[in-house]
Amino acid sequence: MKTFGLIGAGGYIAPRHMKAISATGNDLLVAMDITDSVGILDSHFPEAEFFTEFEEFSAHVEDLKHKKKKLDFISICSPNYLHLPHIKFCLKNSINVICEKPLVLAVEDLRVIKDYEKRFGARVYSILQLRLHPSIVALRDMVQRSDPDKKFDVTLTYLTSRGKWYLKSWKGVDKKSGGVATNIGVHFYDMLHYIFGAVLTNEVHYRDDKTSSGFLEYQKARVTWFLSIDASHLPVDAVKSGQSTYRSIEIEGEEVEFSDGFTDLHTKSYENILGGNGFGVDENYVAIETVAKMRSSALTEDPQMGHPLLGTLKKVIM
16 A cells, blocks of 8 residues: 555545545545645545645655655645646655646756656656547557558547636636646647657647647647637537537547546556556656647747637637
């Protein structure tokens, strides 16, 4: 049995980490969040210590270390901009890390983590859950078996509606979340890299606080993409059926079915990590570099390869 801590216990994704820790037969000893709305702990680890101040949490973690009860892992589900300082704290205490996506917001931060890993002898693992989705694994295998000169035409659409609260939270602040393309899209860009290889071209065609769209060329694919938290972009059929999220990947005009199977991918990720096969810092470079460029690049005027939904938008330069 491994012992865990958890930072960000009140967040949206934290319950999946709690479930994964429990499902893999391990124990959560201590958790923290600045909010005390963490009743979900009772469903998994009612005996876990809990703090609302990071200073108290860190003191408790260090006390455990002095009592020869050092944590094996700390899971990080805090806001994106806090990942790096929280990772550094864990590594300085020689505690391994399992961190939500995006691991960090800048490639330079990945280099810092690599340095800390070497200095303190602990490892950082990330949740790149789509690499474990059966449909994505099968798609990657198909692409790798294809003609070496074949380049696939791909359309990626991810719409996940969010209320007014979203833009008033840290998620609506680009410096804290990385913006829409980073916060809701980074694992899709990792998936595309995983399937189709290195990035050759990275264009952004539209960008505002709710929506982003562009074009990516990989070694084996040309991808038009569209991401949005704006409910007005949902297809009519999705709205009629009460769906608030729509995911679609079309390859050569054929839909790839991957709408199911998401809920258990965190547990599979933990199983891989605990089995010595987790995704570390190196696997994150391409996706982090991709979204960082999306935030900073100028919009491409009159793009040749635009997403079908792009025509419904008015260009806004940000």
